[in-house]
Amino acid sequence: MNPYELSRRKFIGSACAAVGATGLLSALAQLRMIGAVAADASSSSNGYKALVCLFLYGGNDSNNLLIPYDNSDYASYAAQRTALAIPQSTLLPISPKTTDGRSWALHPSMPELQSLFGAGNLAILANAGSLVQPVTLAQYNSGNAALLPPQLFSHADQQVQWQSSIPDQPFQSGWGGRMADIVNAINTNPKVSMSISVAGENSFQIGQTVSQFAVNPSGAVVLSNTTGGSVNPVRYTAEQNILTQQDVNLFQAAFGGVTNSAIGAANTLNTVLNGATTLKTVFPNTSLGNQLKMIAKMISTAPQLGLNRQIFFASLGGWDLHAGELPAHAALLQQLSQGLNAFNSATVELGVANQVTTFTASDFSRTFNTNGDGSDHGWGSHHLIMGGAVQGTQIYGTVPTLVIGGPNDTGRGRWIPTTSVDEYAATLATWFGVSATNLPIVLPNIGRFATSNLGFLG
Numbered sequence: 001m002n003p004y005e006l007s008r009r010k011f012i013g014s015a016c017a018a019v020g021a022t023g024l025l026s027a028l029a030q031l032r033m034i035g036a037v038a039a040d041a042s043s044s045s046n047g048y049k050a051l052v053c054l055f056l057y058g059g060n061d062s063n064n065l066l067i068p069y070d071n072s073d074y075a076s077y078a079a080q081r082t083a084l085a086i087p088q089s090t091l092l093p094i095s096p097k098t099t100d101g102r103s104w105a106l107h108p109s110m111p112e113l114q115s116l117f118g119a120g121n122l123a124i125l126a127n128a129g130s131l132v133q134p135v136t137l138a139q140y141n142s143g144n145a146a147l148l149p150p151q152l153f154s155h156a157d158q159q160v161q162w163q164s165s166i167p168d169q170p171f172q173s174g175w176g177g178r179m180a181d182i183v184n185a186i187n188t189n190p191k192v193s194m195s196i197s198v199a200g201e202n203s204f205q206i207g208q209t210v211s212q213f214a215v216n217p218s219g220a221v222v223l224s225n226t227t228g229g230s231v232n233p234v235r236y237t238a239e240q241n242i243l244t245q246q247d248v249n250l251f252q253a254a255f256g257g258v259t260n261s262a263i264g265a266a267n268t269l270n271t272v273l274n275g276a277t278t279l280k281t282v283f284p285n286t287s288l289g290n291q292l293k294m295i296a297k298m299i300s301t302a303p304q305l306g307l308n309r310q311i312f313f314a315s316l317g318g319w320d321l322h323a324g325e326l327p328a329h330a331a332l333l334q335q336l337s338q339g340l341n342a343f344n345s346a347t348v349e350l351g352v353a354n355q356v357t358t359f360t361a362s363d364f365s366r367t368f369n370t371n372g373d374g375s376d377h378g379w380g381s382h383h384l385i386m387g388g389a390v391q392g393t394q395i396y397g398t399v400p401t402l403v404i405g406g407p408n409d410t411g412r413g414r415w416i417p418t419t420s421v422d423e424y425a426a427t428l429a430t431w432f433g434v435s436a437t438n439l440p441i442v443l444p445n446i447g448r449f450a451t452s453n454l455g456f457l458g
Contacts, residue, residue, distance in 0.1 A: 368413020
């Protein structure tokens with residue numbers, strides 16, 4: 001059976017189940033995807049690709065990730081950032097292929113990323129953020145709430161909006177989940193989900209048909225006594241009998257089926273991971289390093305798992321630095337730089353550097369001015385894109401005018417985004433295999449913005 005036909009039958013089966021479980025509208029929404037899946041499956045090659053979303057929870061102060069370097073702009077930066085200004089002599093200069101007339105440098109905790117940027121394997125996307133539509137400062141000041149994402153500067157709301165990319169509607173699914181629904185048919189005979197989280201449950205990977213599957217740095221999480229081994233085999237057999245029995249109640253039947261499927265997938269995945277070749281790349285023993293090490297290991301086993309497409313979710317928290325920012329932020333950026341550098345080396349070792357793209361996301365950036373020795377919630381922020389397919393040594397988008405009270409400032413240096421999450425996500429989705437026709441399924445608001453391809457992926 002070809003991959004499309006297999007996927008079509010799965011869609012129809014899940015849609016029929018949804019009629020009883022979640023209603024006719026959910027079923028119709030799933031059935032409408034069948035044509036989209038067929039189109040993208042038939043137009044995409046079967047070559048392997050993976051996207052890795054790295055979410056920086058709490059709001060990374062990207063004003064200290066990318067810093068003005070020439071004397072005049074640095075002096076203006078230092079005067080406005082005051083206690084949060086990084087000494088000019090410690091900065092790591094970068095040389096983008098094209099320039100906006102300003103010189104730039106990275107935080108001193110990021111020498112590995114400075115090297116990757118110079119080597120062409122890293123790009124920076126400037127001033128991206130959650131938007132309903134393009135908005136000017138005058139429109140922002142007009143007070144028309146319909147023009148703006150709701151609950152700006154709220155952690156919980158902006159995290160969900162970044163991960164859904166539909167800020168003007170109640171949350172239903174994430175753009176990673178919708179993307180997985182579209183491209184899952186490219187996977188020939190998947191033994192586990194193509195959507196893997198090494199950082200727990202998230203909104204980004206919630207879809208209609210492809211479920212996110214959680215693992216930890218040691219492998220898939222299993223329920224006690226569900227491995228089928230020598231530990232309490234009587235209990236294991238009893239659990240399997242309960243979960244697989246025929247049940248008239250739809251909820252009980254669905255629960256049993258999902259649980260039993262998860263147990264089987266966990267056992268399959270752990271068996272495959274146990275047989276994986278040990279990587280020579282040394283990862284830092286940090287929260288992020290261990291997550292990325294597991295992702296690299298899972299990428300190495302993709303052929304055994306029947307996966308030509310994978311979407312991963314990792315995260316690093318602690319960025320909500322209202323006080324004591326300088327030392328804490330430096331430590332986080334060091335962990336980010338070292339972890340990404342090791343992961344890049346691992347993809348090179350595995351021979352898949354051109355097929356794996358890693359990108360950052362975060363709630364928002366932070367205020368350009370300080371509240372003492374910290375910063376408060378901002379809006380537009382800078383992000384990193386890494387991989388062999390990345391058109392690196394470049395800053396994409398537009399770095400705002402870094403002046404409090406300037407044309408991009410809604411107050412205190414909360415920059416209005418000049419690039420939307422939709423445009424960022426559309427560029428990644430296109431590289432991943434989503435056709436232009438089906439981009440509006442993944443990103444319903446993409447037509448409101450200037451472009452669906454920012455050019456940072458070849």
